[in-house]
Structure formats: C-alpha cells, structure tokens
Amino acid sequence: MKHTIAVQVENKSGVLSRVANLFSARGFNIDSLVVGETEDAAVSRMTIVLRGDDKVIEQVTKQLNKLIDVIKVTDLSSESFITRDLALIRVNAASSARARLLEIVQIFRARIVDISSKSVIIEITGNESKIEAMIDMLRSFGIQELVRTGEVAIARRGGNGGRLLAGR
Amino acid sequence: MKKRTGAEILLEALKKQGVEVVFGIPGGVMLHIFDEIYKSDLKFVLTRHEQGAAHAADGYARATGKVGVCLVTSGPGATNTITGIATAQMDSVPMVVITGQVVTQIIGTDAFQEADITGITRSISKHNYLVKDVEELPRVIAEAFHIAGSGRPGPVVVDLPKDVTTAQSDCCHPEKVKLRSYRPTYHGHPRQIKRAAEAIAAAKRPVIYAGGGVVISPRGATELGKMVRKADLPVAMTLMGLGCYDGTERRSLGMLGMHGTYCANMAVSACDLLIAVGARFDDRVTGDLNKFASHAKFIHIDIDPAAISKNVKIDIPIVGDAGNTLGELNKLLKGRKLAKWWQQIDNWRRKHPLGYKKQRGVIKPQQVVEEIDRLTKGQAIIATEVGQNQMWAAQFYLYQKPRQLLTSGGLGTMGYGFPAAIGAQFARPRATVINIAGDGSMQMNIQEMATAVEHKLPIKVAILNNNYLGMVRQWQEMFYGKRYSATSLAVAPDWVKLAEAYGGVGLRAKKPEDVPRVISEALRIKDRPVLMDFIVAPEEGVYPMVPPGGGLNEMILGGKK
Ligand SMILES: Cc1ncc(C[n+]2csc(CCOP(=O)(O)OP(=O)(O)O)c2C)c(N)n1
Ligand SMILES: [Mg+2]
Numbered sequence: 001m002k003h004t005i006a007v008q009v010e011n012k013s014g015v016l017s018r019v020a021n022l023f024s025a026r027g028f029n030i031d032s033l034v035v036g037e038t039e040d041a042a043v044s045r046m047t048i049v050l051r052g053d054d055k056v057i058e059q060v061t062k063q064l065n066k067l068i069d070v071i072k073v074t075d076l077s078s079e080s081f082i083t084r085d086l087a088l089i090r091v092n093a094a095s096s097a098r099a100r101l102l103e104i105v106q107i108f109r110a111r112i113v114d115i116s117s118k119s120v121i122i123e124i125t126g127n128e129s130k131i132e133a134m135i136d137m138l139r140s141f142g143i144q145e146l147v148r149t150g151e152v153a154i155a156r157r158g159g160n161g162g163r164l165l166a167g168r
Numbered sequence: 169m170k171k172r173t174g175a176e177i178l179l180e181a182l183k184k185q186g187v188e189v190v191f192g193i194p195g196g197v198m199l200h201i202f203d204e205i206y207k208s209d210l211k212f213v214l215t216r217h218e219q220g221a222a223h224a225a226d227g228y229a230r231a232t233g234k235v236g237v238c239l240v241t242s243g244p245g246a247t248n249t250i251t252g253i254a255t256a257q258m259d260s261v262p263m264v265v266i267t268g269q270v271v272t273q274i275i276g277t278d279a280f281q282e283a284d285i286t287g288i289t290r291s292i293s294k295h296n297y298l299v300k301d302v303e304e305l306p307r308v309i310a311e312a313f314h315i316a317g318s319g320r321p322g323p324v325v326v327d328l329p330k331d332v333t334t335a336q337s338d339c340c341h342p343e344k345v346k347l348r349s350y351r352p353t354y355h356g357h358p359r360q361i362k363r364a365a366e367a368i369a370a371a372k373r374p375v376i377y378a379g380g381g382v383v384i385s386p387r388g389a390t391e392l393g394k395m396v397r398k399a400d401l402p403v404a405m406t407l408m409g410l411g412c413y414d415g416t417e418r419r420s421l422g423m424l425g426m427h428g429t430y431c432a433n434m435a436v437s438a439c440d441l442l443i444a445v446g447a448r449f450d451d452r453v454t455g456d457l458n459k460f461a462s463h464a465k466f467i468h469i470d471i472d473p474a475a476i477s478k479n480v481k482i483d484i485p486i487v488g489d490a491g492n493t494l495g496e497l498n499k500l501l502k503g504r505k506l507a508k509w510w511q512q513i514d515n516w517r518r519k520h521p522l523g524y525k526k527q528r529g530v531i532k533p534q535q536v537v538e539e540i541d542r543l544t545k546g547q548a549i550i551a552t553e554v555g556q557n558q559m560w561a562a563q564f565y566l567y568q569k570p571r572q573l574l575t576s577g578g579l580g581t582m583g584y585g586f587p588a589a590i591g592a593q594f595a596r597p598r599a600t601v602i603n604i605a606g607d608g609s610m611q612m613n614i615q616e617m618a619t620a621v622e623h624k625l626p627i628k629v630a631i632l633n634n635n636y637l638g639m640v641r642q643w644q645e646m647f648y649g650k651r652y653s654a655t656s657l658a659v660a661p662d663w664v665k666l667a668e669a670y671g672g673v674g675l676r677a678k679k680p681e682d683v684p685r686v687i688s689e690a691l692r693i694k695d696r697p698v699l700m701d702f703i704v705a706p707e708e709g710v711y712p713m714v715p716p717g718g719g720l721n722e723m724i725l726g727g728k729k
Contacts, residue, residue, distance in 0.1 A: 010349060014298070018290055025291045055477070062474035068295040068315060071349040 195241020222252020258578025381446015387491025
C-alpha cells in the first residue's frame with residue numbers, strides 16, 4: 001500500500017543524507033522524497049511517499065524517529081490530505097500538432113510556459129494520477145524531456161491532522 | 169567568561185563531563201589539543217592503534233556504565249576507529265569519539281589526511297557532529313555526552329576541524345541539554361504494565377528472555393531479581409544479558425540461542441508467555457523465527473521503540489527503561505510458585521546439562537574456562553574475543569553480576585577483547601580482568617600489549633590455542649565436508665616469547681594438570697600483563713548448537729568425532 005509520510009526535521013546540514021541513508025541501509029524503497037522549508041525557519045519538512053505493509057511503515061517510522069534530528073513523523077494517508085506534484089514537460093510541437101496540444105493543456109488545466117519553433121514546455125500541477133494521465137496523453141507527440149518535483153502533501157485539518165506516528 | 173581556544177574549551181568540557189581517562193593517538197590536526205592535554209591533569213592513554221583506543225573506550229564504558237572517550241586524528245586515525253564505533257553501536261555502548269579534521273576552509277578538497285568521517289559513520293553511530301564554529305563546541309560536547317549516555321546508549325562522533333581547536337571564544341558551557349527532537353521514554357505506560365502483570369499471573373509456563381538492556385539499566389538487575397523471586401520465573405539470558413541475573417542461581421537457565429543451553433532453548437520453545445526485557449530478537453537468539461516460542465504470547469519491554477515488533481509481532485509492547493518498568497511491574501505481581509513448570513525445566517536441565525568430554529593428556533578449552541571461574545570465584549571481569557573462545561566463555565563462566573562480561577555480541581568483532589580489557593582495567597584498577605581469547609583474534613590487536621605494559625596493567629589473557637580460526641573451522645567441519653579452507657593458523661607466533669618481547673609475562677600449559685597452576689601463577693602477577701598459552705584440543709566444537717535455519721528445539725547436542 002502507498003503511504004505518504006510527513007517528517008519534520010531540524011533544518012541542519014546532514015539531515016537529508018541521514019534520512020536518505022536510513023532508507024538505503026535498512027532496505028526500504030521510496031517513490032519520492034521532497035524536502036523544503038516550513039513556516040518555522042528552524043524546521044524543514046520532508047514528504048516521503050513509499051510503499052509497504054503496515055509492518056514496514058511501522059519500522060520506517062520508528063527508525064526515522066530514532067534519528068536525533070527528526071522531530072515528528074506523521075502518516076498523512078491515514079486521513080484526508082491534499083497532495084501536489086509539479087511536472088515540466090518539453091514536447092515536440094510541430095505547427096500541425098499545436099491545436100491538439102493546446103486542447104489537452106486546457107482540459108488538464110495545465111499551462112504552456114515556453115514555446116519555440118519545434119517544441120513547447122508544459123507545466124502541470126496536480127496529484128499523481130492527474131499528472132500520469134497528462135503524460136500519457138502527451139506521449140504520442142513525443143516527450144523530449146520531463147521533470148517532476150515529487151509529491152508534497154498537507155493534512156486537510158490543522159493541528160492534529162494525520163496520524164501522529166512518533167514524536168510529540 | 170575569558171577567551172579560550174577551542175582546545176582549552178574541549179578540555180574544560182571533558183572535565184565538566186567527569187571524564188577520567190581518554191584513549192587515543194595524536195596526529196597533525198590534533199597538535200593543539202594534545203598540547204593542552206600535556207598541560208592538563210587529564211589522563212590520556214596512548215594506545216598503539218586507533219581500533220585499540222575505540223575498543224578500550226568501549227571496555228571502560230561497559231565496565232562502568234559511564235561514557236567512554238576516545239580521541240584520534242583525522243583521516244586514517246578516524247577511519248581506524250570505524251570497527252570500534254560499529255561494535256559499540258551494535259551493543260548499545262555509550263561512547264564519544266572525537267576525531268580531528270582538516271581546517272574548515274579546505275574540507276571537501278581531498279586535503280592531506282581528510283576523510284568524511286561524519287558521512288562514513290552515519291549508519292554506524294547513534295549521532296554525529298561536524299563542528300564548524302568554536303562557539304558551538306560547548307553545546308556539541310554536552311549534547312554528544314547526553315545522547316551517548318541516555319536512552320538506548322550508543323557511540324557519538326564529534327569531528328573537530330583544526331581551526332576550531334585554535335579559534336578563540338568566550339563562550340560558556342551549557343548547564344542543561346535541550347533537544348526537542350530527542351526525548352527517550354524511561355517510564356513504561358501504566359496500562360501496558362498492568363496488562364503484562366495480568367499475563368504473567370495467567371501464564372502457566374512463563375519464561376524471561378533477558379538481554380543487554382537489563383545490564384545497561386541502572387536498576388535493571390535488581391528489579392529483575394525481585395521479579396524472578398517473587399513470581400518464581402525462569403530466566404534465560406542472551407550473550408549480552410549474561411550477569412543480569414546470577415548464573416549460579418537455580419532460576420537461571422543460562423544462555424539461550426544458537427549455543428544456548430538445552431534447558432533454556434527447550435523452555436523458550438515450550439513456554440506460553442515470553443517476557444523479553446532489553447533484548448532484540450536477534451537471529452542468533454531466535455533461530456528460525458517461525459518456530460521461536462511458537463505457542464507463546466510475547467511481552468516486550470525495551471527503551472527503544474524501534475526494537476519492538478521489528479522481528480516478531482509483540483502482544484504487549486512496553487516502551488521504557490528495564491529497571492523502572494520492572495519496578496512498576498513488581499508492585500503488581502503476586503507471589504506464586506510454578507512447581508509443575510519447574511519440574512519440566514529441571515528435567516531438561518538434568519537430561520542435557522552443559523558439558524564436554526574429558527580426554528586424557530589433552531586440555532579441553534572448556535576446562536580452562538571452568539578453572540578460571542573456579543580460581544576467580546566467579547568474580548572476575550571477563551572480556552572475550554570472538555569465535556569458539558567467546559561461546560565457551562559464555563557457557564562455562566557463571567557470571568554473577570551485570571557488567572562482568574565484555575563481549576562483542578552484535579558485530580562479533582575479533583580483536584575486541586584485549587583492548588576492551590585494557591579499558592576495563594583502567595575503570596576498575598583493583599578488579600581481576602581476564603581476556604578469554606582465541607589464537608586468531610588475539611593477533612588482531614596484539615600491539616596493545618605495549619599499552620598494557622606501559623601502564624603496568626595486570627591483565628590476564630587466556631589464549632585457547634587451537635591453531636585454527638576455530639569457529640569457522642567448526643562450520644566447515646559440520647556443513648562443508650571438513651574442507652578446511654583458510655582456517656589453519658599453523659604458522660603462529662610463540663606466544664610466550666611474544667609476551668616477553670613486549671615486556672609482559674608469558675606462560676604455557678600443555679597438559680590438563682598444568683591448567684590450574686598456570687592460572688594461579690598468572691593471578692599472582694600484579695604489575696604487568698600475562699599471556700597464558702593453553703594448547704587445547706584443536707578440533708573441539710561448541711555444543712549444543714542450533715543449526716542455521718533450525719528452531720531452538722532442534723539442537724545438535726554433541727560433536728561426533
Ligand atoms: C574482524 C573479524 N574478522 C573475521 C571474523 C569471522 N570469524 C568469526 S570467528 C572466527 C575465528 C576466530 O578464531 P580464533 O580467534 O582463533 O577463535 P576460536 O574460534 O578458534 O576460538 C572468524 C575468522 C570476525 N568475527 N571478525
Ligand atoms: Mg583459534
């Protein structure tokens with residue numbers, strides 16, 4: 001099962017490598033890991049998407065929490081939460097194909113952020129399935145390059161949103 | 169406060185932490201610190217290899233429960249401590265390892281003797297720091313000692329660039345450590361403790377499975393003893409737990425696991441309630457997990473939440489310090505007798521006690537350990553190397569108190585025992601400290617003989633000399649058709665001469681009747697290390713043995729030669 005875990009960490013050097021290291025040393029697989037600042041400059045937040053049964057999630061959580069710099073671990077997937085992923089996609093865009101491309105961009109509420117004689121760059125924001133669907137649609141045009149940020153997530157309710165797995 | 173250099177601040181901080189002795193070796197980037205040490209009254213012990221320094225700090229820590237300290241230079245000095253750090257991490261030993269580092273401006277340039285030691289030690293330490301500013305130094309040292317010694321203890325590495333040791337600051341030492349992200353749980357949850365008490369009262373065939381956590385917890389052994397007597401419980405101990413309950417007492421079943429006693433392994437296999445305290449369900453203990461205590465309910469008391477339900481699903485988990493939690497549990501337990509269960513256990517005990525076949529004219533290694541136990545009245549601090557020597561030291565010396573056995577359980581580090589014995593002897597100058605060694609392991613840190621001679625340490629080393637990497641040979645004998653690939657140690661030093669070359673004493677025993685005499689003679693020497701070379705039966709095996717992949721009740725009981 002897919003889990004989205006939010007990890008609050010001290011904003012210190014070495015923390016990202018500690019977390020990344022833990023996943024490789026203990027043989028846990030992750031789909032994505034995103035890290036960025038939060039409302040508190042001393043705290044960074046990681047959003048980690050990983051797959052595993054309850055036992056794996058329990059171990060991941062406990063091992064994460066054992067790291068001295070980890071403040072709090074929350075399993076967002078246990079409650080309702082919002083996720084967003086952003087993709088930038090450069091696709092072939094011969095003039096004959098542009099009208100059709102524009103249509104797809106509009107349907108997905110994406111944007112064209114750059115354009116040249118042979119290609120366009122499309123920006124799309126959304127949850128994973130929306131982005132996957134868009135990418136599927138674009139394949140037939142020929143994708144030149146694709147980058148994604150990985151998922152960030154937030155609980156819908158403030159305060160105690162999500163299931164607090166460890167920390168206080 | 170007046171301005172001092174980083175080196176001075178470091179020494180103040182160590183003093184503030186109550187550090188009595190530091191083990192290590194100097195080097196280029198450490199000159200400033202060692203100049204301060206020269207001027208101070210800090211006791212610094214120069215080992216002959218940084219691995220020796222790390223294990224000595226570990227041995228000091230295990231013998232006392234205090235944080236052991238080691239201090240080494242950058243690059244190779246730091247990387248030489250790696251095995252020592254990993255050893256301490258696996259066995260939860262509190263240690264602070266201070267490594268030198270090249271000046272901050274050239275970090276990352278592959279400078280002379282630069283190694284990314286915080287990167288390298290990330291997965292084998294409890295935590296680590298790279299100090300980039302002298303202003304941080306007092307806080308970092310205070311945090312390092314706090315983290316190393318609290319919760320589930322472990323090694324903390326502090327990497328100190330040379331310019332930080334020379335920079336000046338008027339900073340003060342913090343009175344308290346504040347870490348919002350690190351707050352170990354010392355007290356078990358009352359509701360869980362109540363559930364545990366009920367389960368114990370309801371059990372017909374309960375067994376305690378006690379590990380190193382009971383030794384580490386200050387009140388662990390005392391409260392465990394109370395519980396055992398009150399509820400009439402049998403105690404099986406892990407290698408790391410030996411001594412947490414008196415091994416000479418009737419309710420001790422001895423060690424469980426791969427080379428555990430028949431009665432401990434049978435009792436665990438048949439129990440209806442397993443009470444794990446400060447133990448971690450290691451594969452060397454459980455054997456095949458599907459067959460491990462398969463009729464039992466599990467209680468698990470541990471200070472490390474990550475240890476709980478890692479390998480087996482726990483019915484009643486309790487996160488907390490062993491001593492505190494058992495203390496609370498004891499208040500709820502009622503006195504009872506388990507006569508029927510004990511009858512069965514005593515039958516197992518009588519049927520297959522630990523033993524070995526005597527052989528005329530040949531010293532059996534087990535006899536050496538038994539004699540050491542007898543002649544030290546079971547009161548010595550025993551360090552071990554790794555291999556058969558370690559298992560015989562675990563089986564045939566009956567530890568009576570916690571912190572009597574110093575052994576590398578988790579990592580299984582050959583070369584651990586001798587430097588650990590040095591650390592322990594510094595911690596307990598009047599105690600009899602004996603390293604039970606193998607002829608292979610002893611060659612891995614033999615250079616520390618010079619350290620022991622220099623400090624007139626009366627450490628005894630008992631080499632169970634079988635001319636083999638014996639434990640590996642035993643597996644080759646049992647599972648690889650006696651194809652002894654790379655396990656012969658036929659080319660070996662003359663141990664007696666080697667000891668003498670270092671300025672120590674060398675003794676040798678070739679016949680069973682020599683054994684007590686040699687040990688007694690060694691015990692009389694008080695001013696230098698003694699190396700005893702016991703020429704033992706070369707192909708003796710360690711038994712009982714749970715074969716790899718087997719369940720605990722599927723032991724091979726004795727060797728057929
Ligand atoms: C540093 C290290 N290298 C290799 C091993 C693998 N190993 C485990 S036991 C053993 C043999 C130890 O030989 P010896 O010290 O003579 O002890 P014996 O088993 O003969 O008592 C070896 C090589 C180890 N545990 N540690
Ligand atoms: Mg040997």
